[in-house]
Amino acid sequence: MWYAFIDAQQRLARAMVGGVLTESGSMPSAQTDWLSPNHATDAFSHWLLRSTCAFERTPPFAIHSVAVDGCRASVDESVVASLPLGALLRFKRNLPAPPTDTKPPVLLCAPLAGHHSVMLRETVETLLEGRDVFVTDWTDARDVSLEAGPLSLDDYVQALDSFIATARAFGSPVHVVAICQASVPALGAAALLAVDETAPLASISLLGGPIDTRLNPTVTDRFASSHTLEWFHDHAIDIVPPPYRGAGRLVYPGFIQQAAIFAAHPERQLRLEADYWSRWLAGDMPGAQRALRSANEYAAVLDMTECYFRDMLRVVFHEHLLPRDLWSVAGRRVRIAALRDTPLCTIEGDSDEITGAGQTHCAHALCDTSPMRTARQITIEQCNHYDLFIGPRWRDAVYPGLCEFWRDVEHAASEVCQPRCAARGSADRSSA
Template sequence: MLYQLYEAQRALLSPFAEFASASSKLYNHPLSPFTHTPMAHRVSAGLDLMHRLSKEYEKPEFNITSVNVGGVDVAVQEQVAINKPFCRLLRFKRFTDNLPMLTLMKDQPTVLIIAPLSGHHATLLRDTVRSLLQDHKVYITDWTDARMVPVEAGPFHLDDYVAYVQEFIRHVGPEVNVISVCQPTVPVLAAISLMASNDEPTPRTMTMMGGPIDARRSPTAVNNLAMNKSHEWFEHNVIYRVPVNYPGAGRRVYPGFLQHTGFVAMNPDRHLSSHYDYFLDLVRGDDESADAHRKFYDEYNAVLDMPAEYYLDTIKVVFQDFALVNGTWEVNGQLVRPQDITTSALLTIEGELDDISGAGQTKAAHELCTGIPKERQFHYDVEGAGHYGIFSGRRWREAVYLQVRSFIAAHQDDVGAGGRRNSRNGSARRKANAGA
């Protein structure tokens, strides 16, 4: 019922949002007589803020059409490599008629980014993708808003997430370098562990950034909520059915608007201050700062619904049973054994000020991946970075990316990296067929 009430409120506010936008322009347009009335700038700024607070935010686009590679601007085309009910595997293919640059790009490492399925769209990693495209061939998972998936497509569990990741890795090939950001660190480690246990080629490198591998360490407010409430509490209080005005009508989901409420509730003072500063920027005519605010909140306010089965599975497996670190997690009847991974190099990254995944939670992957030689295990703490700072913004571009790039480059020619198979006893045995 709550979802239906939210949709009714959204429908009622939609005309008001458009009216506020039009009225704001009326008090701001140079040809409008209202622009020259007293307090016009403040009235326009207030109406613009009302518009942004009441409007609906659609899924943003990546809008990456070009990138600079070695001093040469090359075109980028977004392609759908695999289209599944709950996710699209996107490839950002680069084009140029510069033959030396084309040869260089073909020899660059391939990266598969596993984006979070945790409320925001994959476009939140736009900065991550744009940086990686300078030196890599890039794929990314683009998770589908569950309210857009018809019930006939069936449920989507955490086990299905793991299966999706495995399919994407196999599609890209054993030369792939996998980067998982936040939530997917756990299912990605499970997917690669199962591939290793089944003697399949595993990725050359695994980069895990700000994820809850072991959520018991330095628990944050997010962890405490998941650990202190019962599984039944989540099922009864945050799971609702999609209204009839969406293709996924009747599907059980954790609605995006509830997730967004939780995001804001974590730092209400910060968001209130940000919106007040936006109002002042509009009054002062500081277009650059106002545009920066719009870009951030256009992304931050665009949320998606998560499948109920996947969300509840994650709460139980990751935050309540700690099944991965306890060695009790089974995916489709097979035990997840990170110790079976022997040929992939591992890099974990944590932000000093991360309030989503606490200190030590991602680093715990090293204690699980005992089959990986110590000389191919690395950890990087990002000083002064919060959760988003490790994959977006200045710290990502100037510090974190350089570490990731160097790590990937250093393990492309390793004898063990990606080019050999794993086995249950931890020995690298038969040579695998490497894709181009």
């Protein structure tokens, strides 16, 4: 087992870095002349921590303000729900004037697929320009004690159910947005909620989600489906060592995931590093700080439990239980057709190398779409998997598509509400 050995190397890397970096693991302040030769060790220290997965603390979101209608609005970040599996973060804008119309917030379901949710910082910043945001922040499995249970896929679906209820408790239905692998548990949670009550969500949007990996399988899909669960147990699973709280837990370690991510997508890692170093050497301090932040967020990986990892392999890649209508969560059958009246948007990239064409759009057929429901299928040109939620394609194409979909949903909801409100008012006057 390599975990204890790798962990010792990470501790050694942190000891070598010493007190060079700030407590948050970020760049020195803007006033610091870190581009001078005296601070060349800072750049090396950041690179060493990234390359060895040795961050002692996850880089923070640190979203202090966003642009709203041409003005800057401060942002408050808080934890509004906490479970062993993770926390629900709320990002609330402090607007200079009360809005004329209250827009439902977004609940952003981060994927549990290697990266910490902070990788979606840019996604959150963009969403905050239009409305408040909730984000699922999953816990590193090494920090969860064995007493919390196996932390299976069922547990994560139920956690999303709980988080949706928490977000709705703030007084408004929510637009759920699920990215990549989060699409599966998010769709499952939404379907279970729809069985229990009418219109539990304002809408649900799936971005590059592997709903049916039998359609146009990618290299990732073929690798996952062609290896047995026992093979993954023998080659990808390790044991968390002391002194971590989750000592003894079987996990798919973050350092193995980072290696797998780099092997599958070396161009992204190299592009982030090249952007940082070129700006650093050119003396572009603000640009280098932004590039460093993105590189550190991408390199912040976490362990996932073996139970969850095996469940995802089995449900999504081996047995395809969701599209076959055979998936059960904690003894309850997931009936995707229950979402026939829930507004649904699916977005795919035409160059997505992780999620094949049609794997996300197929959710519309599975939901047995009602002709009265607002629905949208969007395929973004010249867009790979990460472009769906980070970078220019996200800002210039994906986000505007989501905003248009949400406007249509909210407009349709208001048209339905107006006759009902008028009828209710008439009835009240008659009874008076």
